[in-house]
Amino acid sequence: MAERVVLAVRDLAVQFGSEQGVVRALDGVSFDLHAGRTLGIVGESGCGKSVTARSILRLVERPGIISGGRLLLDPGTPEEADLARLDPDSRQMRAVRGGRIGLIFQEPMTALSVHYTVGNQLIEAVRQHSTASAAEARARAVELLREVGIPRPETRIDAYPFELSGGLRQRVGIAMALAGDPDIVIADEPTTALDVTTQAQILALLKRLQAQKGISLMLITHDMGVIAQMADEVAVMYLGRVVEFAPVRQLFAAPRHPYTRALLRAVPSILAAPRQRLSTIGGAVPHPGMRPAGCPFHPRCGERLGAVCMERIPAPVPTGRPGASCFREEEAA
Numbered sequence: 001m002a003e004r005v006v007l008a009v010r011d012l013a014v015q016f017g018s019e020q021g022v023v024r025a026l027d028g029v030s031f032d033l034h035a036g037r038t039l040g041i042v043g044e045s046g047c048g049k050s051v052t053a054r055s056i057l058r059l060v061e062r063p064g065i066i067s068g069g070r071l072l073l074d075p076g077t078p079e080e081a082d083l084a085r086l087d088p089d090s091r092q093m094r095a096v097r098g099g100r101i102g103l104i105f106q107e108p109m110t111a112l113s114v115h116y117t118v119g120n121q122l123i124e125a126v127r128q129h130s131t132a133s134a135a136e137a138r139a140r141a142v143e144l145l146r147e148v149g150i151p152r153p154e155t156r157i158d159a160y161p162f163e164l165s166g167g168l169r170q171r172v173g174i175a176m177a178l179a180g181d182p183d184i185v186i187a188d189e190p191t192t193a194l195d196v197t198t199q200a201q202i203l204a205l206l207k208r209l210q211a212q213k214g215i216s217l218m219l220i221t222h223d224m225g226v227i228a229q230m231a232d233e234v235a236v237m238y239l240g241r242v243v244e245f246a247p248v249r250q251l252f253a254a255p256r257h258p259y260t261r262a263l264l265r266a267v268p269s270i271l272a273a274p275r276q277r278l279s280t281i282g283g284a285v286p287h288p289g290m291r292p293a294g295c296p297f298h299p300r301c302g303e304r305l306g307a308v309c310m311e312r313i314p315a316p317v318p319t320g321r322p323g324a325s326c327f328r329e330e331e332a333a
């Protein structure tokens with residue numbers, strides 16, 4: 001039996017108002033996050049990955065608003081809650097943020113202050129989501145630092161973030177995300193700012209922690225290599241939509257959307273002939289305010305069929321089933 005769905009995102013729409021008009025940053029995003037599994041969200045810069053993460057935690061700030069859709073925590077259970085309908089400052093939402101759902105940022109200093117020691121900040125985070133005494137919270141903070149692989153945590157707890165290397169800082173960022181004992185973790189490009197060796201260590205750490213704690217992980221990245229290593233299922237995003245969803249093996253073996261195929265062609269391969277040029281996708285993701293008519297990917301698509309792609313929008317990917325939002329797919333069906 002498939003694992004229980006812990007978070008169901010349905011038709012999520014987010015828009016930003018500006019003097020030039022309304023920009024639809026997310027245009028009907030749907031996916032399921034299953035208990036204990038890793039959902040990879042992949043796409044180029046600007047496709048809406050971070051806005052998706054921020055929406056779930058209700059961290060989108062004005063002029064951004066959630067203009068439609070549902071964010072269902074524990075769907076289909078008596079505890080079901082639609083985060084899209086909660087006040088971002090409500091007690092319930094503050095308990096979700098950092099409590100049920102932890103967030104790991106690309107830049108750990110987003111979650112940390114330069115003015116306080118690592119320990120002070122971790123202790124504060126532990127106490128926010130529990131009734132622990134000061135002494136218990138400190139012991140838990142040391143334990144958290146140990147869990148994320150920080151050597152000599154009893155000493156390091158009194159360090160300031162700037163005294164630590166980038167890799168250790170990201171480990172502290174992960175400890176911060178885990179301080180409220182969440183069962184869901186959203187990691188937004190957690191290794192993008194790190195060198196390759198540290199990147200591999202942090203990914204291994206995330207994998208170990210996920211297995212140990214049974215965490216449901218939503219991993220946002222632009223890097224197909226990270227997806228290959230970490231994800232169970234993958235949602236490929238383009239211009240504020242999910243254009244393909246598939247189990248990871250299937251995605252790599254038989255990608256269905258031309259955009260996914262283009263992203264995969266851009267991954268360096270150890271099998272490629274020396275000096276073979278790495279393919280890149282022509283053009284750039286358009287600004288969401290300049291969304292092309294028809295299929296949003298058609299101006300960059302090397303496989304477009306003709307008028308249909310320029311004039312009509314392909315059907316969305318059916319939620320929870322492998323598929324691609326592409327007229328080629330519809331033709332094949």
Ligand SMILES: Nc1ncnc2c1ncn2[C@@H]1O[C@H](COP(=O)(O)OP(=O)(O)OP(=O)(O)O)[C@@H](O)[C@H]1O
Nearest residue numbers: 016025044045046047048049050051052064287288
């Ligand atoms: N504060 C904002 N004001 C206006 N538009 C915004 C704002 N934040 C995001 N957007 C719009 O939402 C779109 C999606 O942004 P988002 O940061 O989610 O992309 P991303 O895929 O996470 O890219 P990156 O990897 O560069 O963060 C952007 O192209 C931008 O136009």
